[in-house]
Amino acid sequence: MxxxxxxxxxxxxxxxxxxxxxxxxxxxxxxxxxxxxxxxxxxxxxxxxxxxxxxxxxxxxxxxxxxxxxxxxxxxxxxxxxxxxxxxxxxxxxxxxxxxxxxxxxxxxxxxxxxxxxxxxxxxxxxxxxxxxxxxxxxxxxxxxxxxxxxxxxxxxxxxxxxxxxxxxxxxxxxxxxYGPYQFPEKLIPKTIIRGSMGLKIPIYGSGQNIRDWIxxxxxxxxxxxxxxxxxxxxxxxxSAGEEKTNLEVVKMILKLMGKDEELIEFVEDRPGHDLRYSLDSWKITRDLKWRPKVSFEEGIKKTVEWYLNNEWWWRPLVDERILHPTPWKLRW
Structure with a gap:
């Protein structure tokens, strides 16, 4: 093909x-x-x-x-x-x-x-x-x-x-x-890993209670x-994988895996229209196409943290002011 x-x-x-x-x-x-x-x-x-x-x-x-x-x-x-x-x-x-x-x-x-x-x-x-x-x-x-x-x-x-x-x-x-290898550093999980590895603050929108289903x-x-x-x-x-976590839970899990203190977490102004919770029913693809997720969040996030820590050659050229010194959503691109 x-x-x-x-x-x-x-x-x-x-x-x-x-x-x-x-x-x-x-x-x-x-x-x-x-x-x-x-x-x-x-x-x-x-x-x-x-x-x-x-x-x-x-x-x-x-x-x-x-x-x-x-x-x-x-x-x-x-x-x-x-x-x-x-x-x-x-x-x-x-x-x-x-x-x-x-x-x-x-x-x-x-x-x-x-x-x-x-x-x-x-x-x-x-x-x-x-x-x-x-x-x-x-x-x-x-x-x-x-x-x-x-x-x-x-x-x-x-x-x-x-x-x-x-x-x-x-x-x-x-x-x-x-989430996983090769995700752009500006996204929540790689940004948390990269900034955490540098000892920088981890910005989280609002109270961090927004829920996402991670795969x-x-x-x-x-x-x-x-x-x-x-x-x-x-x-x-x-x-979907049925792995619903708040943003705060995700960041805390990553910091724990890296042996970093939760004091790195910094709550920042929420963005407009920020959806609180996403959740999908994936029974259709499971029933009709016989697909099922294989990787639990605990396993996947551990693999992801290890990949970023072991592949600085990949993310280092992509890290710029937006990752090192993030600003609220109001930043004009």
């Missing part, structure tokens, strides 16, 4: 590419990435010479470029997206371009050049908004709370509309919070593989 992976130099996309090439010896991967914020070719340094892997620098909003690759592949997995909520509050236009126009461009290229190609569109649990009790199912209403989640919800609607109208073989995945990135990429191989067109699949 020949795959086009968009956004493959990012955190989840790069982990997916590495997993696919390790598991499927006869598969080929084309990685299309504009190398914007959050992308990093060092994420795939260990496979850059693999003859089955090709990197192309390019933007998914470039129709002429995208259509040339759509003609040549059997399937597309769209990881490409602007994904940092704080940045979406300050600069929402960038999110509309990548997360809406980019999705439209991919869909139009498929419709016009290769309607038989398989598409898996990677979305997020944030499109549902927050939920105080219970868990969201795939047919629940979308109530996004930020420019980021609104742009992702818009992309989802485009996928569903094009799939039905033009009979495209497209599916959507919505996953909870990922180890390799469990997520296995789920995406399952949808790619066995998922039904025009279906949505929630992906």
């Amino acid at each position: 020949r795959l086009l992976i968009t956004g493959g130099a990012g955190f989840i996309g790069s982990n997916f590419i590495r997993y696919i090439l390790e598991k499927h010896e006869d598969w080929e991967v084309i990685n299309l990435d504009k190398l914007g914020y959050g992308s990093n070719l060092a994420n795939l340094k260990d496979i850059e010479d693999d003859p089955r892997y090709t990197f192309v620098k390019g933007d998914i909003t470039d129709f002429e470029l995208v259509k040339e690759f759509v003609k040549k592949v059997d399937a597309i997995v769209n990881f490409a997206a602007e994904s940092h909520v704080d940045r979406s509050i300050s600069s929402p236009e960038h999110f509309l371009n990548s997360n809406v126009i980019g999705v439209y461009t991919i869909l139009e290229a498929i419709r016009k050049e290769n309607p038989e190609v398989r598409l898996v569109h990677i979305s997020t649990d944030e499109v549902y908004g927050d939920i105080m009790k219970g868990s969201f199912r795939e047919d629940d209403a979308l109530r996004p709370s930020s420019p980021y989640s609104a742009s992702k919800a818009a992309g989802d609607m485009l996928v569903l509309g094009w799939a039905r109208t033009y009979d495209l073989k497209a599916s959507i995945t919505r996953c909870t919070n990922n 180890y990135v390799e469990d997520h990429v296995r789920a995406v593989e399952a949808v790619l191989l066995k998922g039904e067109p025009r279906e949505i699949y929630n992906i």
